[in-house]
Amino acid sequence: MTVPTLSAAGRRSVWRRQFLLQGCWNFEGMQNVGFAYAILPALREFYAGRPEEALKAVKRHLEFFNTQPAMGTVILGAAVRLEERVAAGEADPRAIGTFKVGLMGSLGAIGDAFFWGALRPTASAAGAILALLHPLAGIVALLALYNANHLLVRFRGFSAGMQGQEGAVAWLKAAGLSGKTEDRKLAAAVLGGAYAGAYAGRHAVLGGDVFLAILLFVLGVVMVRLFTALFRKGVSPSEILGVLLVVGVLILWD
Amino acid sequence: MAFRFALAALLGSLCYLDRTAAFQLMLHRPLVVATLMGAVFGNFAAGAQVGAVLELLYIARLPVGASVPPDDTGAAIFAGAAAAVASSSIGLDGGSFTALLLFTFPFAELGRIADRHVRKVNGRVAHLTAEAVDRGDLRAVEHGLLAGLTLFALSGALLALAFSGVGVAVAKLLLPRFGPGSRLEFSALLPALPLLGAASVYSCSRTERTSALFFLTMGAVFAATVFFRWAA
Numbered sequence: 046m047t048v049p050t051l052s053a054a055g056r057r058s059v060w061r062r063q064f065l066l067q068g069c070w071n072f073e074g075m076q077n078v079g080f081a082y083a084i085l086p087a088l089r090e091f092y093a094g095r096p097e098e099a100l101k102a103v104k105r106h107l108e109f110f111n112t113q114p115a116m117g118t119v120i121l122g123a124a125v126r127l128e129e130r131v132a133a134g135e136a137d138p139r140a141i142g143t144f145k146v147g148l149m150g151s152l153g154a155i156g157d158a159f160f161w162g163a164l165r166p167t168a169s170a171a172g173a174i175l176a177l178l179h180p181l182a183g184i185v186a187l188l189a190l191y192n193a194n195h196l197l198v199r200f201r202g203f204s205a206g207m208q209g210q211e212g213a214v215a216w217l218k219a220a221g222l223s224g225k226t227e228d229r230k231l232a233a234a235v236l237g238g239a240y241a242g243a244y245a246g247r248h249a250v251l252g253g254d255v256f257l258a259i260l261l262f263v264l265g266v267v268m269v270r271l272f273t274a275l276f277r278k279g280v281s282p283s284e285i286l287g288v289l290l291v292v293g294v295l296i297l298w299d
Numbered sequence: 300m301a302f303r304f305a306l307a308a309l310l311g312s313l314c315y316l317d318r319t320a321a322f323q324l325m326l327h328r329p330l331v332v333a334t335l336m337g338a339v340f341g342n343f344a345a346g347a348q349v350g351a352v353l354e355l356l357y358i359a360r361l362p363v364g365a366s367v368p369p370d371d372t373g374a375a376i377f378a379g380a381a382a383a384v385a386s387s388s389i390g391l392d393g394g395s396f397t398a399l400l401l402f403t404f405p406f407a408e409l410g411r412i413a414d415r416h417v418r419k420v421n422g423r424v425a426h427l428t429a430e431a432v433d434r435g436d437l438r439a440v441e442h443g444l445l446a447g448l449t450l451f452a453l454s455g456a457l458l459a460l461a462f463s464g465v466g467v468a469v470a471k472l473l474l475p476r477f478g479p480g481s482r483l484e485f486s487a488l489l490p491a492l493p494l495l496g497a498a499s500v501y502s503c504s505r506t507e508r509t510s511a512l513f514f515l516t517m518g519a520v521f522a523a524t525v526f527f528r529w530a531a
Contacts, residue, residue, distance in 0.1 A: 064321055064322050065320065065321050065444060065448065067319050067320055067321075067323075068320045068321060068444045068445075068447045068448045068451075069320075069421050069424055069425055069428075069443055069444050069446070069447025069448070070319055070320065070418055070421060070447070071418055071419070071421035071422035071424070071425045071447075072365055072418055072419060072422055073422045073425060073426070074422075074425050075365070077425060078421075078424070078425050078428055078440065078443045078444055078447060079444060079447075081440045082440050082441060082443075082444040085437070085440055085441070089437075096435070096437075099437060100432065100435060100437065103432055103437055103440060104429075104432060104433075107425075107428070107429050107432060107440075111364065114323055115323070153363075153364075157361060157363050161361040161362065161363065162361065162503055162504075163503070163504065165325070165358065166355075166358050166499075166500045166503040166504055167504075168325065169328065169330070169354050169355055169358055169500070170355065170500050172328070172330050172351075172354060173330060173351045173352070173354045173355055173496070176330055176347055176350070176351035176354075177351065180330075180334050180343060180344060180346075180347030180348075180350075180351075183330055183347065183351060184330055184331050184334060184347075187325060187328060187330055187331070187354075188324065188325055188326075188331070191324075191325045192324055192325065195323070195324070195325075227506070227508075230503075230504040230506060230509055231504075231508065231509055231512065233500055233503060233504035233509075234500075234501070234504045234505075234509035234510075234512045234513040234516070235512055235513070235516045236500070237355075237497050237500030237501050237504060237513055238497070238501075238512065238513040238514060238515065238516030238517035238520065239516050239517070239520045240355070240493065240496070240497050240500070241493065241494055241497030241513075241517045241520075241521075242516065242517040242518065242519065242520030242521035242522075242523075242524065243520050243521075243524055244490065244493035244494070244497075245490065245493075245494065245517070245521050246520065246521040246522075246523070246524025246525050246528070247524060247528075248489070248490045249521070249524075249525050250524065250525055250528040250529065253529075258525050261490075262518065262521050265490070265494055265517070265521070266514060266517070268491060268494045268495075268498070269494055269497055269498045269501055269517075270498075271498075272494065272495050272498030272499075272502075273498045273501055273502045273505070276359050276498065276499070276502045277502070281360065281369065282356050282357050282359070282360070282369065282404075282407075282495060282499065283369055283404040283407055283408055285495060286356070286400075286401055286403065286404040286495075287404055289401055289488055289491060289492075290401040290402070290404070292488065293397070293398070293401060293485050293488050296484050296485065296487065296488075297477075297481050297484060297485060
């Protein structure tokens with residue numbers, strides 16, 4: 046059976062819709078509705094004149110799906126290619142579910158570590174430091190640093206996925222996201238340290254005494270260590286802020 | 300003032316959409332949101348000042364799997380609006396600045412609860428979508444997604460309206476009740492807050508290699524800040 050390849054307009058439509066992957070995020074199917082919505086223009090083209098098969102295809106994509114949203118583009122692109130083959134009778138429809146389930150966990154883990162664990166802290170720390178100089182400089186730095194990587198991964202990931210499963214896997218290997226995660230973590234550590242040093246230094250200046258400044262620095266290091274240990278114990282920042290608020294009220298009470 | 304609240308609700312709604320449902324371009328980050336709210340309520344620099352500290356406070360809580368992190372967007376809406384109003388009435392001194400940052404945590408938790416509720420309602424939307432597709436209605440997928448987006452946007456607008464309203468009330472009614480002496484005493488807690496943010500970054504980026512680097516940089520920047528300030 047000959048099936049029309051995805052038109053340029055259809056491809057653009059799928060690309061635009063991938064930004065709404067989490068539009069109907071829910072605890073049962075997570076990104077399922079978003080995924081079905083994103084792939085729908087391609088399904089309409091592949092199954093034109095075959096409404097029953099189109100329905101079956103949509104139902105396939107309404108099954109549970111969850112991954113890091115930017116990394117989801119790789120799976121989306123590859124799923125479009127697979128659907129094209131299924132519509133042409135060259136592949137088993139079950140292969141799509143197997144492929145999605147097989148990849149979403151590992152891509153989620155890679156994406157979470159890269160985007161949430163490394164890139165976002167780097168961009169946020171850079172933004173917070175530059176905001177000390179000028180608020181707009183901070184905002185521009187935060188948005189530019191994050192989105193330069195984020196949009197590139199979305200674009201290249203989708204293009205690689207559109208080359209099929211092999212293209213997706215080859216891109217994932219070539220992208221070297223694990224190495225980049227380490228680099229971003231180094232940058233985040235430097236920027237986070239600079240942020241802590243800048244703020245602690247600002248308060249130490251007010252004392253006007255070298256020994257007091259050294260004491261304040263040591264206290265700063267101890268506090269960072271203490272807060273980090275509390276985070277590791279599962280204490281949330283809200284709880285720490287709550288305790289500090291109580292301490293503040295006690296200071297006022299006294 | 301009504302126009303300012305309407306604008307806050309509109310911008311808040313867009314920022315909340317960016318948080319989960321659409322794009323994830325980081326327009327929902329506290330630095331951006333608090334600056335925007337500061338601009339809406341008359342002093343964008345005051346908003347940015349609290350946003351720069353709030354930006355890192357919750358960054359260690361990751362939106363992984365089914366976990367919903369504290370709502371730092373809501374915290375920034377409250378703090379940005381309050382900082383802008385407080386800076387024009389009593390001036391944003393260290394004590395008020397500290398108090399506003401400490402007051403943010405109930406909003407971060409309330410926002411998280413609201414977010415969980417929206418996601419639960421979305422579960423019902425997804426269920427109805429699947430039923431409609433079973434009946435042969437393909438467009439139900441588009442309607443389902445639109446319903447989900449609308450829920451996220453509406454909830455964001457309502458939260459932004461409520462949080463900015465409380466922020467303005469706190470800045471106008473609560474903070475002026477404390478005298479300059481009390482606010483000065485409260486500011487003793489201020490150095491702890493950026494360090495809490497730095498600890499969040501440290502715990503995100505912590506590996507064997509980065510640990511030493513973090514504290515070396517902290518020491519170098521601390522020494523440079525103290526030296527240049529004293530020299531100046």
